[in-house]
Amino acid sequence: MRRPYIAGNWKMNMTPSKGAAFAAELAKAVKEAGVDCKIMIAPPFVTIPAVVEAVKGSNIIVAAQNMNDHTSGAYTGEVAPDMLKDLGVTTVILGHSERRSYYGESNEFINKKVKLALAEKMEVVLCVGETLEEREAGKLESVLSSQIVDGLKDVAAEEMKAITIAYEPVWAIGTGKTATPEDADAAHAFIRSVVKKMFNSDIAENLIIQYGGSVNASNAKALMAKENIDGALVGGASLSVEKFLPVLTFNK
Ligand code: PGA
Secondary structure, three states: OOEEEEEOOOOOOOOOHHHHHHHHHHHHHHHHHHOOOOOEEEEHHHHHHHHHHHHHOOEEEEEEOOOOOOOHHHHHHHHOOOHHHHHOEEEEEEOOOOHHHHOOOOOHEEEEEHHHHHHHOOOOEEEEEOHHHHHOOOHHHHHHHHHHHOOOOOOOOHHHHHHEEEEOOOOHHOOOOOOOHHHHHHHHHHHHHHEEEEHHHHHHHHHHEEEEEOOOOOOOOHHHOOOOEEEEEEEHHHHOOHHHHHHHHHOO
């Protein structure tokens, strides 16, 4: 049984004070609603400490949206994994399409960070997904395949329990266009088959695959009903309790 895993990627939104107030409100709402899925929120780095404090005692996991590929040293402006862990961060999102496209992150670079996060005993949400151009050119499977094979290169089978994959078609992120549940499910099934080939069927069957790209209150239920969709990585709709709670309670 794969336990639903729903995450909120705040991107570059929420100051520490706003983030703390919102996270406290969210923790209260989640408790009152009896949300039973695994819940994660990923604030910007500087907002993390206030949010960790605000969700203390709740079942909300706090993640980072990125981290550096080194443990320490002369990397001006960067953040190392042990700095995050020291704050109570257990999880890191890696390979988000915005990092790939705006900051030129390659599969090889993302793989370095995946391996470092695993070595640091952190959980990883590895984002993959094709652009519209790639989809229209019939490259969906080859793009996903290399993002997964290269992104998870040299990851050991026993480390895979710390990995979640988020399928986020780039054309669906922040655009209001969602993949149909059928299209998303097919991509997820393909991702599972790639992981099966790399590792084994047990690991593929247990892998949590989130869908991301304009997930909201009105489409969450239909997406989550699909066999291969085990969760959601939510951007815009994770920024208010009013919008995020209905996604978290998709099964209520
Ligand atoms: P969105 O973002 O829900 O605003 O489309 C999703 C994401 O980029 O993780």
